[in-house]
Amino acid sequence: MSDEVADSPKTETINTSGYWYGLLIPICLGLGGSFFSLMVLLSMTSWLLDNGLLFFFALLFQMGHAVLWPSSAAFIFFQGKKSGNLLSKNGALLSLKLYAVWMVVIIAPLAWFAFNFNGIV
Numbered sequence: 001m002s003d004e005v006a007d008s009p010k011t012e013t014i015n016t017s018g019y020w021y022g023l024l025i026p027i028c029l030g031l032g033g034s035f036f037s038l039m040v041l042l043s044m045t046s047w048l049l050d051n052g053l054l055f056f057f058a059l060l061f062q063m064g065h066a067v068l069w070p071s072s073a074a075f076i077f078f079q080g081k082k083s084g085n086l087l088s089k090n091g092a093l094l095s096l097k098l099y100a101v102w103m104v105v106i107i108a109p110l111a112w113f114a115f116n117f118n119g120i121v
Contacts, residue, residue, distance in 0.1 A: 015087070016087065017087075018080075018085050018087035018088040018091065019087040019088065019090060019091040020091060021076070021088055021091060022073075022076045022077070022080060022087065022088035022089065022090065022091025022092035022093075022094075022095065023091035023092070023094055023095050024091075024095075025072060025076065026068075026069050026070070026072040026073035026076065026092065026095045026099075027069060027095055027098070029064075029068045029069065029072050030064050030065045030066075030068045030069025030070075030072070030099075031064065031065055031069070032064070033060055033063075033064030033065075033068055034060070034061050034062075034064030034065045035064075036060075036064075037057040037058075037060040037061040037064060038061050040057050041054075041057050041058065041061060044057075065102070065107075066107075069095070069099050069102075070096060070099050073092045073095040073096045073099065074092070074096065076088055076089075076091070076092040076095075077089055077092035077093055077096065080092060
């Protein structure tokens with residue numbers, strides 16, 4: 001009769017993988033898409049400056065963190081709720097909360113600054 005816990009760290013890692021899936025996949029899709037398109041836009045030269053290509057990457061830059069992140073988190077949240085996978089549901093819920101913080105703390109002040117000081121700075 002021992003009072004030791006029988007779970008091993010390997011079992012704990014397998015059990016928490018759904019949480020990290022629900023948390024990191026939306027963040028990586030949103031911010032990764034935005035940063036990738038930003039790198040492409042910054043490295044474009046004048047001979048690569050096609051209007052369709054420029055429009056696509058500018059749209060991806062804006063929509064990566066504004067649309068991909070919350071929509072993929074909501075998808076994982078509802079799939080976790082539907083299947084009963086509470087870990088992925090909780091991870092996606094935290095991802096949505098972090099998205100709200102991202103929009104309020106980072107994006108809203110930058111948008112306010114760009115709107116009010118357009119052309120001055």
